[in-house]
Amino acid sequence: MSPSAREKLLVYILLAVVLMLFMTPIYLIIVSSLKPAPDMFSRPPAFIFTPTLQHYYDLFTMRPFHLQIMNSLIVAFGSTAFSLFFGTLAAYAISRIRNRWTNQIAFWILSMRMFPPIAVVVPYYIIFQTLGILDTPLALIIVYSTFNIPLTVWLMKGFFDDLPEALEEAAQIDGHGVLATFYYVTLPLTAPGLAVAAVFCFIFSWNEFLFALMLTGSNAQTVTVAVMSFWSSDAVQWGRIMAGSFVILIPGVIFVLTCQRWLVKGLTMGSVKG
Amino acid sequence: MSSVILRNVVKRYGQVEVVHGIDLDVDEGEFVVLLGPSGCGKTTTLRMVAGLEDISGGEMQIAGRVVNDVAPKDREIAMVFQNYALYPHMTVRRNMEFALKPQHLAADKVAERIAEASRILGLEPLLERKPSQLSGGQRQRVAMGRAMVRTPKVFLFDEPLSNLDAKLRTQVRLEIAKLHKRLGTTVLYVTHDQIEAMTLADKIVIMKDGHIEQVGSPEEVFARPRNLFVATFIGTPAMNLLPATVGGTASAPVLDADGIQLPAPAALAGKLEHGRKVTIGIRPFDIAIADDDRTGTTHAATIEVVEYLGTEVLINFRLGEHELIAQLPASSRPATGQEALHIAVDASKLHLFDTRTGLAIEP
Numbered sequence: 001m002s003p004s005a006r007e008k009l010l011v012y013i014l015l016a017v018v019l020m021l022f023m024t025p026i027y028l029i030i031v032s033s034l035k036p037a038p039d040m041f042s043r044p045p046a047f048i049f050t051p052t053l054q055h056y057y058d059l060f061t062m063r064p065f066h067l068q069i070m071n072s073l074i075v076a077f078g079s080t081a082f083s084l085f086f087g088t089l090a091a092y093a094i095s096r097i098r099n100r101w102t103n104q105i106a107f108w109i110l111s112m113r114m115f116p117p118i119a120v121v122v123p124y125y126i127i128f129q130t131l132g133i134l135d136t137p138l139a140l141i142i143v144y145s146t147f148n149i150p151l152t153v154w155l156m157k158g159f160f161d162d163l164p165e166a167l168e169e170a171a172q173i174d175g176h177g178v179l180a181t182f183y184y185v186t187l188p189l190t191a192p193g194l195a196v197a198a199v200f201c202f203i204f205s206w207n208e209f210l211f212a213l214m215l216t217g218s219n220a221q222t223v224t225v226a227v228m229s230f231w232s233s234d235a236v237q238w239g240r241i242m243a244g245s246f247v248i249l250i251p252g253v254i255f256v257l258t259c260q261r262w263l264v265k266g267l268t269m270g271s272v273k274g
Numbered sequence: 275m276s277s278v279i280l281r282n283v284v285k286r287y288g289q290v291e292v293v294h295g296i297d298l299d300v301d302e303g304e305f306v307v308l309l310g311p312s313g314c315g316k317t318t319t320l321r322m323v324a325g326l327e328d329i330s331g332g333e334m335q336i337a338g339r340v341v342n343d344v345a346p347k348d349r350e351i352a353m354v355f356q357n358y359a360l361y362p363h364m365t366v367r368r369n370m371e372f373a374l375k376p377q378h379l380a381a382d383k384v385a386e387r388i389a390e391a392s393r394i395l396g397l398e399p400l401l402e403r404k405p406s407q408l409s410g411g412q413r414q415r416v417a418m419g420r421a422m423v424r425t426p427k428v429f430l431f432d433e434p435l436s437n438l439d440a441k442l443r444t445q446v447r448l449e450i451a452k453l454h455k456r457l458g459t460t461v462l463y464v465t466h467d468q469i470e471a472m473t474l475a476d477k478i479v480i481m482k483d484g485h486i487e488q489v490g491s492p493e494e495v496f497a498r499p500r501n502l503f504v505a506t507f508i509g510t511p512a513m514n515l516l517p518a519t520v521g522g523t524a525s526a527p528v529l530d531a532d533g534i535q536l537p538a539p540a541a542l543a544g545k546l547e548h549g550r551k552v553t554i555g556i557r558p559f560d561i562a563i564a565d566d567d568r569t570g571t572t573h574a575a576t577i578e579v580v581e582y583l584g585t586e587v588l589i590n591f592r593l594g595e596h597e598l599i600a601q602l603p604a605s606s607r608p609a610t611g612q613e614a615l616h617i618a619v620d621a622s623k624l625h626l627f628d629t630r631t632g633l634a635i636e637p
Contacts, residue, residue, distance in 0.1 A: 041399045141299040166359035169326050173353045174424065175376030184372065 011088075018148035026249070032240035040238050047059065055239035056247075065244065068226040074137045075203040075212075075222060079144035083201045084194060087152025092182060095151065095160035108158065109171030113150035119213045120144075128215060135217040143211045148201040160186065202255050204249075223248050277302045277337060277460035278323060278428055284331035285318050285484075293318055293484045297331060300428075300477075300493070303323050304460045307471040311507070317432060318601035320464045324430050325349050337427045347376065352421035353430040357437065358413045359407040365403040366416050373420045391419040393455070411442045418453065431463040435470060447473060465553040468508055472496070480504050490565050504631040505555050505625060511588060514561075516554040517629060520546045529554055529624075534573060537621040541637040546626075552635065555625035558588070558601035563608075564618040572616040581607060591615065 005012070032040060034051040059065045094106045097272035124143055129133040163186060173183040187194070212222040231238040256263070278300040285293035293315045300306045313505060321327040322334065325346035334341050337613075341349055361369050371387045379387070379390070394397045395415045405413055413585040422431055435443045451474055454461055465471055470494045471478050480487045480495060480503075488500040498512075499505035506512045520538070522528030527538040527546040531554060538546055546552070564572035573593055581588040587607045589600045600617065608615060626635040 164357065164359070166355045166357055167325075167361060169346070170353070170355060170359035170361070170420075171372075172326070173324060173349075173351060174373040174420070176346040176372075177345075177347060179378075228635055 028271075029242050029245045029249070032138050032238060035239065037239055041267070055243035059240050059243045059247070062240075063226060063229070063269045065223070065226060068221050068223050069247070069251075071137055071216075071220050072206060072222040072248075074222075075140040075144065075220075076202050078137060078141040079148055079205040080198055080201040082141060082145045083152050084198060086193065086196065087149045088156050088187075090149070090162055091153045091156035092186065093173055096159050100119035100236050106153070109150045109153050117147075117210050121211065125214060134215060135219045138213050140205075140208075140212060140220065140222070143215065144201075144205040144208060148274055149206060150199045151200055151204075155197045156193050158191065159190040161187055192265040195259040197264075198261060199259050203252055208250055240241070275581075277304070278462060279335040280319075280323075280332065281334070282332040283319070283322065283329050283334060285315070285322060285327065286330040288308060291330075291484065291614070293322070293428070296481075296484075296486050298479060298486065298489070299436060300462060303458045303460055304417060305463065305474055305476045306479060307463045307465060307475035307477070308481060309468060309471040309481045309507075310468060310487075313454045313483075314481040315484040315517075316464045316466075316479075316481050320430055320432055323428070324353050326352060331364050331495045340454045349405050350427045351430055352426035352428075353432065354414075354434045355418045355420050356403070358417040360416055360420070362405050364409075364447055365404055366397060366400050366419075366458075369405070369416060370420050372464040373424055373555060374530050377424070384594045387425075389421045391422045394456070395419045395449070396548045410438050411446060414438065414446055415449070418450070422453070422457070427460065428460050429461045431461065433465055434463075435465070435467070443470075449475060468510070469621070470506075477560060480507060482507075498636075499555075499625065500634055502553060502555075505627065505634070509557060511558045511599045513598075513600060513625065516556070516596055516598075518552055518554050520548055520550040520552060522548075524548070529626075532595050534596075536619060536624065539621050539624050539626070541622075542626055542635055546637070551629040553627040553632075555627060556619055557623070558599045560619060560623040561598070561600035561602075562620075563600075563602065563606055564616040575615055575617050577608060577613055577615060582607060589615075591617070593617070 034053070035046065035049050036052050036054070039046040039049045043197055047177065090109070096101050124139075125134065128139045132141045167185055167189070168181050171185045172178075178185070207224060208222075209224045209228070212225045213228075216222065216225065223244065226242055230240045230244065278298070278373075280296055282295040282299040283293060284291060284295050296315075296319065298306075300410050308319060310441055312317045315532065322329050322337070325341065325344060330574055331343060336349055336351065352362060361372060364372060368389065368390060371384060372387060374384050374387065389625060392401060395418060397412075397415060397419050400412060400416070408416065414437075417434070430558050431450070435446055438446060448472060450463075452533040454474075463470075463474060475492055477489060478492055478495050481491050489502045490498075493506055502515070506515070516531040516534070518529040518531035518536070520527050521530045521535075521539075525543065526550075529536045529538050529552065536554065558584060575591040575593045575598075577591050577598065578588060581590070582604065585604055587602050587604050589602060589608065591600065592600055611630060628635055
């Protein structure tokens with residue numbers, strides 16, 4: 001049944017409302033990052049103003065923002081790669097080895113995800129200080145992976161469970177070992193799942209604030225903490241915060257767009273028989 | 275030399291035993307079909323030969339080597355799966371190349387094998403397509419091609435035609451027969467379709483509940499079924515069965531099926547003690563229509579349903595208390611409205627089974 005003109009209109013109106021809800025903060029970020037300070041909170045709001053890149057200039061000259069971006073990238077890509085590698089292998093084992101212990105292990109892994117972050121910050125701080133890796137990207141990669149691995153395991157387990165076992169059996173009979181079968185048959189066919197897992201892991205690691213604030217100092221500070229450092233008890237430098245926020249948005253968007261081809265397939269796979 | 279040997283092979287899942295110590299010898303180059311109803315253990319047996327299921331007891335040999343603990347990849351076998359199991363992300367050519375990869379052949383040798391298999395199976399125009407772009411019959415041929423390029427010691431087929439429509443099934447069945455004739459490789463083939471078994475097999479292994487009921491050529495299992503299960507499982511329409519008691523004299527025993535008297539086959543006379551309970555088996559095509567009752571050896575029957583099939587006709591009729599079916603040439607079709615007829619059965623064509631054990635009574 002095709003929708004009538006009125007139904008179509010309703011759908012578009014609803015879409016417009018949702019889109020506005022999501023896009024307004026982004027619009028405010030972009031506009032505010034380009035506004036000169038006096039126009040920032042003028043009433044009525046200044047819709048027409050002379051745009052300036054001063055806030056962006058300040059961002060990179062007053063702070064080592066490029067280094068902080070690098071820290072964030074190292075941590076986000078590091079944790080994503082680490083989580084995908086170990087999470088995928090664990091998920092494959094849990095999916096294929098069937099006994100009463102594997103289910104227990106799977107739930108135990110999931111329970112890691114349910115820890116309130118604030119409860120584990122102090123133990124992590126003590127552990128990393130003892131190991132001498134406090135204020136290094138490695139510390140954040142480890143912490144983020146404890147949250148990303150359970151996500152990857154559960155997501156990929158679903159994809160592995162859905163893959164017809166006959167395909168792997170065919171590869172075995174064709175003379176391939178377990179690793180070759182996994183690499184050449186299983187993994188390419190679950191690539192959409194990997195893309196979804198990668199996006200979630202990356203975005204979590206890129207956006208995370210609490211651990212980054214508590215476990216890093218000047219060396220390994222990430223962008224989320226760096227941006228908030230423009231907020232002090234003396235003054236809130238809105239322009240720089242907005243410019244920083246906009247810069248932070250960019251890598252996530254690029255990453256999601258890169259994975260988009262797989263993402264749509266991955267998020268809907270299994271929902272329709274075929 | 276035997277190509278595949280099973281000695282007292284058992285399969286258990288936990289406490290449940292599904293294959294109960296079967297023995298089987300498959301000779302080199304032989305086409306052996308495992309036939310049986312769902313859940314009879316035929317696919318489990320095939321998967322044990324493939325190494326996809328461990329065996330719980332007994333011994334299994336392929337090409338003279340005990341393979342109980344040998345991984346599937348080292349068994350030198352090829353298998354065609356029920357759902358084809360083609361790698362969906364690879365083209366037809368890549369599917370075949372991937373199957374050859376573990377053999378570490380030179381590139382020109384690989385190309386040669388693929389070209390040979392493609393030519394035999396008519397896959398040349400499809401080589402650059404992905405499985406999703408192929409029809410069911412084409413996928414089936416690719417699956418066979420992938421198995422063929424490996425030049426295995428044994429081909430395993432797991433109900434390869436069950437996903438095809440009736441017309442295509444006949445066509446692919448013929449292709450499999452031709453392929454076997456051409457390659458001469460040992461084949462172990464699982465099916466629940468007796469027509470496939472009868473047309474393809476050199477030897478049929480009929481299974482039920484994890485036991486082998488009979489092993490023999492298609493002619494043997496059809497003409498001399500060893501027990502009631504085989505007798506009724508093989509043949510369409512199924513064999514008619516009549517419970518009866520042996521009567522008459524020791525030299526000329528008569529079978530009494532609730533008042534219907536049939537002479538016993540002369541060859542079995544010595545085995546039929548007076549009063550023995552037997553089951554008479556009559557193949558539908560062994561029943562003839564008699565003109566009338568003049569000879570005294572025919573029986574009056576009431577027609578229930580007549581099914582016209584073009585070249586032949588199936589007549590469902592009632593004989594005393596029993597409902598039987600006769601298969602006759604279409605020219606013998608009873609007139610519309612006809613309700614009664616006389617049937618005649620040749621005593622030498624009767625099959626007799628011991629009612630208690632279900633085993634055939636043989637001379």
